[in-house]
Amino acid sequence: MDTEFAELLRDRNLKATPKRLELLSVVAKYNSAIPYSELQKSLHHFDRVTLYRTLNALLDGGIVHKASVSNEEVYYAMCKHYCSSEGHHHKHVHLKCKECLEVSCVEAKNTIVIDIPNVEIDNVEIEVQGTCSKCL
Template sequence: MKTIEQLLESKNIRVTAMRLLIYKFLAKKEVAVTLSDIENAFEKADRTTLYRTVKTFEEKAIVHQIDDGTGITKYALCEKGCNCEIETDLHLHFHCNNCNETICLTDHKIPQIKVPDGFVSENVNLVVKGICDKCSV
């Protein structure tokens, strides 16, 4: 059981108050968040700082970016079962058309996709849209 500090240090990311707060915020959320979401949660911090923090996390495979088709980039922590460094370990994302939230279905791996001869598949982005469990009752 690592502390957040240890996790950051193990990835060569300097531990700062801001980064700890942002990490905790992401950990608390169970859905993918936009930069604006983070911004609203930390009114005192500057957009740029948040932006660059998230980018840093992304480079070091602490968060992954999600393009759910809303046109706004979302981010979510890479956690248990999410090995973003490994190309082939890709889970799918679900976007709710009702509440507009996007969640990682970490344990739903993407099936092998066949592409025509001559094409080389490196990466797959799969977003399922519909109604989430909270909205479908």
């Protein structure tokens, strides 16, 4: 597990520090997108600045992304291979389940194409509300 994450970091020209590896394993182990408060709980031995810096390095590196922005709570999830330090290129949507309140990354069956005249779009964030497959 650790070597996999170490490779992920080195691929993005990031040093595989113990703190980054630990944060990554917490995000990856969580079965859905992890709320920030859970991250804080799991990594209570990180001080606030360390957690912020470690998280930001992974966000900039295209390894982790924010999975929900419209809630009071911010959620984080692992990125796929198509993200890099050059940018995030997500083609999935974020499903917020109204039953279990979990936020998860889900692939939509149809491709999402959004065109805005005279704008170069890097990334589209779509949040979907509904009931997840576990709660149906």
